[in-house]
Amino acid sequence: xxxxDDLVRFSSKILQAxxxxxxxASVIARLFVTADAMGHDxxxxxxxxxxxxxxxxxxxxxxxxxxxxxxxxxxxVWDGKRLSGVWLAQKALSLAAERAKQYGTCSIAIQRAHxxxxxxxxxxxxxxxxxxAMITNSVPAxxxxxxxxGLDRALSTNPFAVGIPTGDVPILIDMSCTICAGTKIMRxxxxxxxxxxxxxxxxxxxxxxxxxxxxxxxxxxxxxxxGHEYGHKGxxxxxxxxxxxxxLSGFGGADYSEHITPGSxxxxxxxxxxxxxxxxxxxxxxxxxxxxLEAFERQTKHLVDSCKNSRPINENEPVRLPGTKGYLGLxxxxxxxxxxxxxxxxxxxxxxxRYGVELPDPLPxx
Amino acid sequence: xxxxDDLVRFSSKILQAxxxxxxxASVIARLFVTADAMGHDxxxxxxxxxxxxxxxxxxxxxxxxxxxxxxxxxxxVWDGKRLSGVWLAQKALSLAAERAKQYGTCSIAIQRAHxxxxxxxxxxxxxxxxxxAMITNSVPAxxxxxxxxGLDRALSTNPFAVGIPTGDVPILIDMSCTICAGTKIMRxxxxxxxxxxxxxxxxxxxxxxxxxxxxxxxxxxxxxxxGHEYGHKGxxxxxxxxxxxxxLSGFGGADYSEHITPGSxxxxxxxxxxxxxxxxxxxxxxxxxxxxLEAFERQTKHLVDSCKNSRPINENEPVRLPGTKGYLGLxxxxxxxxxxxxxxxxxxxxxxxRYGVELPDPLPxx
Numbered sequence: 202x203x204x205x206d207d208l209v210r211f212s213s214k215i216l217q218a219x220x221x222x223x224x225x226a227s228v229i230a231r232l233f234v235t236a237d238a239m240g241h242d243x244x245x246x247x248x249x250x251x252x253x254x255x256x257x258x259x260x261x262x263x264x265x266x267x268x269x270x271x272x273x274x275x276x277x278v279w280d281g282k283r284l285s286g287v288w289l290a291q292k293a294l295s296l297a298a299e300r301a302k303q304y305g306t307c308s309i310a311i312q313r314a315h316x317x318x319x320x321x322x323x324x325x326x327x328x329x330x331x332x333x334a335m336i337t338n339s340v341p342a343x344x345x346x347x348x349x350x351g352l353d354r355a356l357s358t359n360p361f362a363v364g365i366p367t368g369d370v371p372i373l374i375d376m377s378c379t380i381c382a383g384t385k386i387m388r389x390x391x392x393x394x395x396x397x398x399x400x401x402x403x404x405x406x407x408x409x410x411x412x413x414x415x416x417x418x419x420x421x422x423x424x425x426x427x428g429h430e431y432g433h434k435g436x437x438x439x440x441x442x443x444x445x446x447x448x449l450s451g452f453g454g455a456d457y458s459e460h461i462t463p464g465s466x467x468x469x470x471x472x473x474x475x476x477x478x479x480x481x482x483x484x485x486x487x488x489x490x491x492x493x494l495e496a497f498e499r500q501t502k503h504l505v506d507s508c509k510n511s512r513p514i515n516e517n518e519p520v521r522l523p524g525t526k527g528y529l530g531l532x533x534x535x536x537x538x539x540x541x542x543x544x545x546x547x548x549x550x551x552x553x554x555r556y557g558v559e560l561p562d563p564l565p566x567x
Numbered sequence: 568x569x570x571x572d573d574l575v576r577f578s579s580k581i582l583q584a585x586x587x588x589x590x591x592a593s594v595i596a597r598l599f600v601t602a603d604a605m606g607h608d609x610x611x612x613x614x615x616x617x618x619x620x621x622x623x624x625x626x627x628x629x630x631x632x633x634x635x636x637x638x639x640x641x642x643x644v645w646d647g648k649r650l651s652g653v654w655l656a657q658k659a660l661s662l663a664a665e666r667a668k669q670y671g672t673c674s675i676a677i678q679r680a681h682x683x684x685x686x687x688x689x690x691x692x693x694x695x696x697x698x699x700a701m702i703t704n705s706v707p708a709x710x711x712x713x714x715x716x717g718l719d720r721a722l723s724t725n726p727f728a729v730g731i732p733t734g735d736v737p738i739l740i741d742m743s744c745t746i747c748a749g750t751k752i753m754r755x756x757x758x759x760x761x762x763x764x765x766x767x768x769x770x771x772x773x774x775x776x777x778x779x780x781x782x783x784x785x786x787x788x789x790x791x792x793x794g795h796e797y798g799h800k801g802x803x804x805x806x807x808x809x810x811x812x813x814x815l816s817g818f819g820g821a822d823y824s825e826h827i828t829p830g831s832x833x834x835x836x837x838x839x840x841x842x843x844x845x846x847x848x849x850x851x852x853x854x855x856x857x858x859x860l861e862a863f864e865r866q867t868k869h870l871v872d873s874c875k876n877s878r879p880i881n882e883n884e885p886v887r888l889p890g891t892k893g894y895l896g897l898x899x900x901x902x903x904x905x906x907x908x909x910x911x912x913x914x915x916x917x918x919x920x921r922y923g924v925e926l927p928d929p930l931p932x933x
Contacts, residue, residue: 276856451862486642512717
């Protein structure tokens with residue numbers, strides 16, 4: 202078990218050694234450790250190793266600020282220019298929070314952001330200010346889902362997250378439009394496991410629980426929420442996410458099919474560097490601009506209580522609210538430290554050694 | 568088969584005879600017939616008979632305007648005062664469209680709206696202006712869904728609809744957070760049918776396809792999207808809809824449990840009239856405030872084409888986009904007329920006769 206702050210310092214030092222400045226590195230490191238603390242261990246410090254090649258070969262832009270392509274007050278568009286998506290999203294959420302307090306609501310679309318990491322990790326900072334926050338992204342070059350009734354990949358997994366203040370533990374939603382997230386699939390492949398349900402279809406459209414068929418030819422696809430029975434629901438959500446992210450940022454599938462990327466920082470040509478790029482859409486709404494935070498939380502608190510008070514189907518599994526586990530996990534990690542998922546520290550150690558960054562000491566007695 | 572305009576005139580006359588003024592009646596009638604033309608026959612003219620008791624006994628407020636409780640430009644709150652939800656939503660969408668053109672985005676929360684009818688029917692008018700529109704509502708007194716893992720009703724079906732311009736046929740999404748809509752269940756009960764899948768759980772939490780158990784004691788519940796396997800997804804969406812509608816409008820479950828309703832038009836006490844009331848949340852976004860409609864539609868058109876070009880699982884069922892059937896159905900109905908779902912005209916005839924409103928003539932040769 203490690204101290205939360207030690208892990209942030211440790212990973213920040215690695216990111217700095219690889220070329221990010223202190224401000225960017227510390228924002229990114231804090232969000233990675235937050236993700237681990239919230240239980241999103243596929244999107245926490247695991248990303249240090251995942252992002253490192255792109256940081257080292259320049260596919261992630263390490264320095265500078267996003268270009269402001271449009272700013273109308275309540276709506277903003279940035280070109281993220283391949284900067285860290287984690288850092289960009291955090292910066293955009295801060296701006297959107299400020300603007301939401303002024304206009305009541307603010308939407309920001311970002312084109313060409315590098316990987317955004319764990320979406321839920323951004324939310325507690327917003328809900329603690331009494332704000333409703335939404336963040337969603339798509340990855341046009343990484344399609345995993347076929348349209349409902351189809352065989353060919355046309356959509357990415359399209360995660361979206363929503364944070365809702367309740368006056369107590371917030372409601373934190375983080376879900377993909379596919380039955381499960383792509384990173385879960387990668388973990389099951391790594392661990393030689395089947396998917397818990399028939400959440401995949403093979404290249405002929407047959408249901409399967411074998412995650413390896415997403416990566417071997419002829420490739421299968423990850424099913425939308427609702428699967429073969431009512432997968433129009435997940436398909437609908439995916440279309441909505443792609444329209445908001447790609448349409449409003451002006452960066453998406455249309456650029457890939459035409460083998461160009463908008464903007465100019467990579468010379469207008471698609472290259473490997475765009476493959477992990479995604480457009481991001483952020484929206485922050487201030488209940489104070491409606492009938493006030495108190496009126497808002499009076500309803501959301503009641504909603505939470507109604508759900509919690511529902512008798513559970515299985516006596517030993519009380520009804521939960523989304524985000525409670527992650528939020529309390531984060532609180533506990535800051536107080537007493539956190540364990541990392543097996544293999545994560547082992548992946549980072551060679552990188553730390555290469556850069557001469559000292560490993561954090563495990564907490565005494567752990 | 569009837570002419571679209573004849574059906575609008577006919578149903579508007581009935582609504583006027585029952586006490587609504589010409590403006591309100593014609594807006595509501597046009598949206599009812601639009602819903603039928605788009606294939607939402609549970610939310611079209613069928614609602615004439617469904618709304619009539621509330622119109623006749625005063626549970627729907629027939630005259631007046633909503634009270635403006637808050638107006639910050641890009642955010643607005645109305646008290647709908649039990650006025651027709653169809654009329655209120657249409658009016659709010661018009662205002663939101665105007666404001667979105669000014670601010671880039673506009674969100675409007677409405678408390679105490681009577682039934683809003685078919686959400687998808689509102690969308691074409693917005694997408695034709697090149698706007699993205701979202702409309703969602705909940706009905707705090709009409710809970711059908713238990714939280715994921717629970718037995719007791721805590722959430723309504725929470726429909727939401729999103730319209731997305733593409734430069735051609737728009738993407739029109741209209742879905743509930745339960746596996747299917749509540750009105751579909753009512754129709755299957757009426758017709759003595761089972762649900763197409765195991766979309767219901769009984770009072771003990773067992774899966775069922777018998778829709779009657781939603782209405783007989785001990786009552787079952789309609790499952791969230793994802794069912795027993797991954798129903799946290801539908802549960803997440805439902806929480807989001809209830810927070811936006813009830814939280815931002817300041818009218819929701821908290822008012823029912825405390826046996827009061829906010830505002831004053833019904834004396835501050837809950838009564839039968841509130842039972843069909845719901846808060847509504849509307850959001851309109853103008854792509855012109857981002858990188859322009861052309862840049863937006865370049866991406867959404869590509870998205871539509873990618874989906875359509877996917878090989879279908881079943882050769883005879885090409886991949887469809889949500890909204891295409893409804894949009895083309897509406898276009899066709901305006902050109903050549905429409906058939907009504909069996910039983911709908913039969914339900915209206917006694918009402919028309921009671922008010923002395925002449926029935927529309929079927930189109931020649933039909």
